[in-house]
């Protein structure tokens with residue numbers, strides 16, 4: 165039997181489902197805040213409805229339909245329209261993504277604490293999805309949206325003969341295109357050599373660091389090193405897919421992209437060998453958390469290598485969302501910014517700092533290309549925008565988990581003053597503005613795309 169959403173009977177079954185959800189119990193073990201969910205006024209329900217959940221260390225002690233004054237006593241108050249709650253409870257919209265994009269409004273409570281508890285929020289929503297639900301504007305019970313079925317890729321057609329030369333045609337290169345300008349910028353910027361970085365003072369600084377400080381520097385460096393190796397290897401299928409479409413200017417730019425990722429990998433290995441010393445490293449996989457492995461070792465190679473047998477625009481979109489928006493745009497950009505600021509404020513490890521400064525500049529071009537590619541893809545096929553939202557919905561929570569897992573081992577005593585909320589806040593604001601920009605492109609025709617400005621190329 166189904167219950168109308170936000171009704172007392174629905175609330176009771178929701179509470180039971182939360183308490184049966186062991187994943188929620190684990191993910192919300194540290195949570196001790198009441199949360200109100202507010203259904204905004206809708207035809208037939210002029211005052212809306214409010215549900216107050218008493219959530220305590222993974223348990224839901226009560227779930228009650230309450231009045232506005234009582235709902236406002238919760239530490240967190242989240243409101244949305246009926247349509248948006250429907251999308252969340254039926255599984256077509258991710259709760260954290262909906263929050264980032266303002267479809268769910270945080271009327272009370274801290275965004276950062278919520279973002280840090282993204283895993284618990286997701287489990288809460290999964291519990292709600294297990295409640296047989298119907299909605300007040302429906303006459304028949306709703307059923308959960310079917311999961312998208314992966315298309316079975318056919319063999320990729322390969323041209324074995326060259327029929328012409330693009331660079332010999334009268335039109336030549338499209339010099340005003342964004343990828344071409346980015347290529348020019350990369351050549352101007354991209355000549356730094358990791359072998360030229362001087363680590364003399366770094367070696368002396370390293371010896372003076374306390375063990376906890378060494379632990380954090382080694383943790384960050386080895387996680388970045390693993391990430392750089394992955395992006396070096398995994399960019400190739402995208403390069404191939406773009407090349408097969410005859411997008412010469414993009415291919416030209418992507419050659420610098422691959423070269424730079426290889427240099428980043430080389431740079432961190434030099435630091436490990438020449439400053440820390442190979443004999444002092446131990447098994448660096450000890451630093452890899454479960455969310456890190458999920459993103460870097462599963463989602464990234466999975467999305468990129470899928471292009472080898474399925475180079476379709478949808479597959480390119482999933483690949484670029486994972487590579488450019490999540491790995492580079494959320495993890496690397498935020499991480500390098502924080503790492504650089506940490507070393508700069510302590511005036512430590514100037515060689516490492518110099519390399520990270522140069523690497524940040526390269527990464528900003530990589531991300532600019534990714535945003536360009538995603539804009540181009542959604543402008544050419546507007547139906548790809550929901551695909552992007554769904555991909556980001558899957559990845560945002562583990563991405564925030566990677567950030568959290570950097571801080572967790574040190575508890576309240578970070579070896580350097582690093583602020584987790586600042587980290588997450590920067591990552592989310594960058595993510596939000598990039599998504600807004602791509603969403604705008606999803607409403608335009610390809611010829612209406614203005615492309616990123618000169619300052620970004």
Ligand SMILES: [Fe+2]
Nearest residue numbers: 392424425428
């Ligand atoms: Fe890189």
Ligand SMILES: [Fe+2]
Nearest residue numbers: 395492527530
């Ligand atoms: Fe990169």
